[in-house]
Amino acid sequence: xxxxxxxxLLSGVNKYSTGIGRxxxxxxxxxxxxxxxxxxxxIWKHExxxxxxxxxxxxxxxxCFDHFFPVSHIRLWALQLIxxxxxxxxxxxxxxxxxxxxxxxxxxLYKNPGKIDGGLLCTYxxxxxxxxxxxxxxxxxxxxxxxxxxIPRLVKCDIKPCPNTVDCYISKPTEKMIFLYFLVATSCLCxxxxxxxxxxxxxxxxxxxxxxxHMKKQQ
Amino acid sequence: MDWGALHTxxxxxNKHSTxxxxxxxxxxxxxxxxxxxxxxxxxWGDEQDDFVCNTLQPGCRNVCYDHFFPISHIRLWALQLIxxxxxxxxxxxxxxxxxxxxxxxxxxxxxxxEFKDIEEIRRQRFRIExxxxxxxxxxxFFRLIFEAVFMYAFYFMYDGFRMPRxMKCNAWPCPNTVDCFVSRPTxxxxxxxxxxxxxxxxxLLNVAELCYLLTKFFLRRSKKAGNSKQQPNHENKEExxxxxxxxxxxxxxxxxxxxxxx
Numbered sequence: 001x002x003x004x005x006x007x008x009l010l011s012g013v014n015k016y017s018t019g020i021g022r023x024x025x026x027x028x029x030x031x032x033x034x035x036x037x038x039x040x041x042x043i044w045k046h047e048x049x050x051x052x053x054x055x056x057x058x059x060x061x062x063x064c065f066d067h068f069f070p071v072s073h074i075r076l077w078a079l080q081l082i083x084x085x086x087x088x089x090x091x092x093x094x095x096x097x098x099x100x101x102x103x104x105x106x107x108x109l110y111k112n113p114g115k116i117d118g119g120l121l122c123t124y125x126x127x128x129x130x131x132x133x134x135x136x137x138x139x140x141x142x143x144x145x146x147x148x149x150x151i152p153r154l155v156k157c158d159i160k161p162c163p164n165t166v167d168c169y170i171s172k173p174t175e176k177m178i179f180l181y182f183l184v185a186t187s188c189l190c191x192x193x194x195x196x197x198x199x200x201x202x203x204x205x206x207x208x209x210x211x212x213x214h215m216k217k218q219q
Numbered sequence: 220m221d222w223g224a225l226h227t228x229x230x231x232x233n234k235h236s237t238x239x240x241x242x243x244x245x246x247x248x249x250x251x252x253x254x255x256x257x258x259x260x261x262x263w264g265d266e267q268d269d270f271v272c273n274t275l276q277p278g279c280r281n282v283c284y285d286h287f288f289p290i291s292h293i294r295l296w297a298l299q300l301i302x303x304x305x306x307x308x309x310x311x312x313x314x315x316x317x318x319x320x321x322x323x324x325x326x327x328x329x330x331x332x333e334f335k336d337i338e339e340i341r342r343q344r345f346r347i348e349x350x351x352x353x354x355x356x357x358x359x360f361f362r363l364i365f366e367a368v369f370m371y372a373f374y375f376m377y378d379g380f381r382m383p384r385x386m387k388c389n390a391w392p393c394p395n396t397v398d399c400f401v402s403r404p405t406x407x408x409x410x411x412x413x414x415x416x417x418x419x420x421x422x423l424l425n426v427a428e429l430c431y432l433l434t435k436f437f438l439r440r441s442k443k444a445g446n447s448k449q450q451p452n453h454e455n456k457e458e459x460x461x462x463x464x465x466x467x468x469x470x471x472x473x474x475x476x477x478x479x480x481x
Contacts, residue, residue, distance in 0.1 A: 007224055019316070026308050029228075030301060037221055039297040042260075050267060054277040054392070153282055154392075167392065169278035171267060174289040 003037055006085055013088040016095055016114045020197040024190060031186045032081060040179050043172055044074035050171030057161055064157035064168050070145065073176065077183055080138040084190070087130035094123040121205060125198065132194040135187050142184075149184055151177045222252050225304055232307045234344050235314055235351075239428040240359075243421060247304070250417045255296055259410050262403055263293040269402030276394055283388035283399045289376065292407070296414060299369040303421070306358035306365075313354040314345055347432070348439075356432055363425045370418055373411075380415055382407040 007029065014025050047069070053061045098113040098120070116124050142149065151173040158165040170176075226248060233244055266288070272280045321343075347355050374380070382404040389396040401407070 003221075004224070022312065022315075026312070029224075030305050030308065034221075034225065034301055035298070038301070039294045043291075043294065046267070050281065052277050052281055153285060154278070167278060169281040169392075171281050172285055172288075172291075174285050175291060175294065178290050179294075 003033060006033065006082065009092075010085055010088065012092055016091050016116070016120075017088075018116070018197060018201065020193055020200060024193045024197070027186065027190060027193065028081075028085065031189075032183075035179075035182065035186075036077060036081065040074060040077065040183075043175055043179060044072060047072065047074075047171060051168065052171075053157065053162075053166050053168040055162060055166045057163055057166075060157070060162040060166060061168070063159050064155070064162065064166065067157060067159055068155050068168070068170075073142075073146070073180060076138065076142060076145075080135070080187070083134045083138070084131055087127040087134070090123050090127045090130075091120070094120050116201070117205075121201065125201060128194050128198045128201075132191055132198075135191050135194070139184065139187055142180075149177070149180050151180065222256055225252070225301075228311070229304060229307050232311045232314075235310060235347065236355075237347065237428055237431060239424055239431060243424045243428065244307075246417065246421060246424065247300070251296075251414070251421075252300055254410075254413070254417075255293070255300065259293055259296065259414070262406050262410055263291060266291065266402060270399065271402075272388065272393070272397050272399040274393060274397045276392055276397075279388070279390075279393040279397060280399070282390045283386070283393065283397065286388060286390050287386050287399070292373075292377075292411060295369065295373060295376075299365070299418075302365045302369070303362050306361040309358045309361075310351070310355050313351055317345060317351070318343070352432065352436065356429065359425050359429050359432070363422060363429070366418055366422050366425070370415065370422075373415070380408070380411050382411065 010025050010028065014022055017025065048065055051061060051065045053064055055061075095114055098110055102109050102113065151170060153170060153173045155168050155170065156165050157168050229244060229248075233241055236244065267284055270280060270284050272283055274280075345351055382401060384401060384404045386399045386401065387396050388399050
């Protein structure tokens with residue numbers, strides 16, 4: 001089990017997406033997943049070993065690291081990637097349900113089971129709303145947990161068993177901050193794409209509905 | 220998800236590229252991504268552990284390392300490769316959109332559609348003309364810009380492409396100006412110069428491809444303006460033959476690349 005699973009999942013979703021949805025998948029692959037695996041993972045690899053406090057008291061470093069990094073940035077990043085990709089599964093399940101129904105009744109119930117209309121449209125819109133919501137939740141979580149998106153070089157720690165206020169130094173703070181900003185930027189881009197897709201779909205189907213009603217009235 | 224997945228994504232674009240584009244793709248995968256994964260990552264693997272400062276002051280090493288390497292070479296290269304590969308996706312999306320339109324025409328039973336079945340649409344190779352020409356040319360243009368920006372960023376951040384053996388650091392909490400020693404400076408310099416050289420080759424290939432496309436565009440326009448009715452099929456056949464040959468050559472190169480994975 002690895003990121004390849006997520007990649008295959010998203011490739012499957014790509015089939016039933018709109019154009020903007022496919023751009024979203026491309027952004028997630030290239031700028032989030034690939035950057036995570038190829039670059040970001042290695043920066044945070046030895047964060048605990050390289051976290052150094054100006055004290056010889058055993059246990060002080062451990063306790064201070066745990067206090068300042070309750071959940072590591074890189075783990076939050078991974079969770080965010082997984083959570084944000086998952087709502088797309090709703091669409092895949094719905095299409096599979098439609099195809100199953102057709103097989104069960106042995107007749108063509110839908111013109112094209114993958115076409116975004118009717119119930120599938122609702123599912124698609126719900127998945128978009130969930131994706132956007134989860135992105136915002138994780139961004140807010142990042143902001144609240146780490147007091148903004150800055151990573152300081154030095155943090156002062158006075159938790160037991162540290163005997164007094166001790167200076168602790170975080171490793172590679174600048175590099176981590178650059179990648180954190182990159183994560184925030186790509187998250188915001190994905191939020192914009194999701195909102196764009198949402199507006200596009202709602203507009204398209206409102207116009208379709210309105211035109212249908214208009215034609216009916218004329219008849 | 221790794222560089223192998225990128226290879227799969229970009230491999231699809233290869234079919235619709237010019238010959239120079241195919242060479243660029245091969246150079247990208249063999250001389251940049253493969254070298255990065257197989258060699259460069261090992262060289263920079265222990266960079267912070269083996270970065271040693273002549274002081275026992277806790278925290279001084281961390282701070283000095285962070286001061287001299289705001290972003291590691293290896294990460295900058297990985298970002299450069301990702302950004303430089305991304306414009307090719309524009310072409311892939313445009314081709315997919317065209318295929319989708321052709322499939323729609325085919326399904327509607329359009330008389331104008333010349334394909335016998337969907338498989339033929341899937342296998343079709345689109346010529347670089349019309350709107351696809353614009354997409355392709357803009358993708359090359361963006362590639363050039365990204366390459367140049369990253370090369371400049373490298374030069375700016377590290378004051379040239381040499382990795383010094385010794386760096387003097389007096390950032391707090393270092394008690395005074397302290398000597399810090401970088402691990403494997405010569406090996407890192409060699410790889411940096413190698414990566415910069417290959418980057419320059421890629422820039423040259425992109426410029427050549429851009430010139431080739433522009434020349435072809437203007438020639439086509441002047442032919443159309445002149446006498447385009449005389450034997451168009453003849454020229455198309457020759458071009459298709461040349462493209463097929465180029466495809467065979469690059470496919471045999473690609474087959475040697477397919478085996479690798481990180």
